Amino acid sequence: MRIARINTASGTRHAVERAGSWHHIVDPFEAPLRFTGGTTPAGEAELLAPVAPAVVVGIGHNLTLNDHPLPIQAWHKSVHTVAGPGDRIVAARGRGTVNVEGELAVVIGKQAADLTAENALDHVLGYTCVNDVTNVDQNAVDERNFQGKAGVNYTPLGPWIETALPDPERAGIGVFVNGVPKANSGTFNLPSSVVDCLVYVTSWLTLEPGDVVMTGAPGTAVPVEPGDRVDIVVEGVGTLASAVG
């Protein structure tokens, strides 16, 4: 099932896709879902970031993909950076290379503390694509990941939440710039599994419904320039498109 967040005549609504329309719902985090009766034709829906998270956590994978001596880490990214499909990433000027990073994002469905490998996925509402835009040269001088990760629209999310991804540990991830494939990998290349990320994060921080965990870029960081169009494709989820300006 796909859950999106869209603009409607009565304000911002979550909605479920059925037969070419988005059917408005009251609350994506309740079960069973309640439908308001309102619908928006898919072709007319303006898709927003599918959640408005209170917390966005990124994962620093420090094992096989680089030479960093530390184990898995996490860090917070400002929620002010969250953007929707189609929003323009404002690439910082004069601050080094701007990378897009294609990642699988986990959307938490219920309060999650001290998750285990056995119950972690039970706390997930679903999955979406995230583009963890980064001023990558700043990471060398800013070990806190602040300077590299705080730009305007630096966290495009979307296009929707897929609640039925068959196996989040085996989701292919592609990055396209101006339609040209630039990276082709998947969560199977992450040093720590998606489940391990959730277990680690919730061993320190209690997550709440709507929070987002960006599971890291498995070799999916690609430099971009103003004028580029970027597509992040997560297999089984969809395509998240952004302009770079």
Place this chain on the structure above:
Amino acid sequence: MRIARINTASGTRHAVERAGSWHHIVDPFEAPLRFTGGTTPAGEAELLAPVAPAVVVGIGHNLTLNDHPLPIQAWHKSVHTVAGPGDRIVAARGRGTVNVEGELAVVIGKQAADLTAENALDHVLGYTCVNDVTNVDQNAVDERNFQGKAGVNYTPLGPWIETALPDPERAGIGVFVNGVPKANSGTFNLPSSVVDCLVYVTSWLTLEPGDVVMTGAPGTAVPVEPGDRVDIVVEGVGTLASAVG
């Protein structure tokens, strides 16, 4: 002027203190303030964290107070850690020493990007006390400040916002544990000034009304244990009390 956030019969409200009562207002970020006509006697008011920030930024002062070779840095603390006056800090067990850190917190009043030394304070609504609780031993193994800063009620804020602090660069800060003075310092001991913190943070991240910048602990970190009572006193603002459990 003191602006608090309190529980009322009609829900959570901001309020202004006058003559022993809290006078309810519509929105602390608008000028002039609009009063609803409702009041709560000061003795009956349950004070909450005086804002519900979307972003809480901490400052890493890396100049004279330690031997770190890097300049000023910033990092995000989870908003899930924000607590009100009197809330119980859940000190992590088995994860090393738990420090309280008494700091001056800046509450942003209007959107703030690329602030300058000249205009920075024009974007401030006011000041409150913050206790940046930290599992300090984790910082040695977690350069992202995630493991040390994510515990339950690890960011007590309050008791109110003081909009008329005469000079935020010269605010004394005291830390008391069980009534005993344990640290006595002030913002005048910070390696970077309060204004410099705001200039630095907004050179990378656009802050919004209600966001909080914790300006750092000028030698005001004190270890605590379950059962302790902690008071953070910021001269000209007030006293923020917390239990440690």
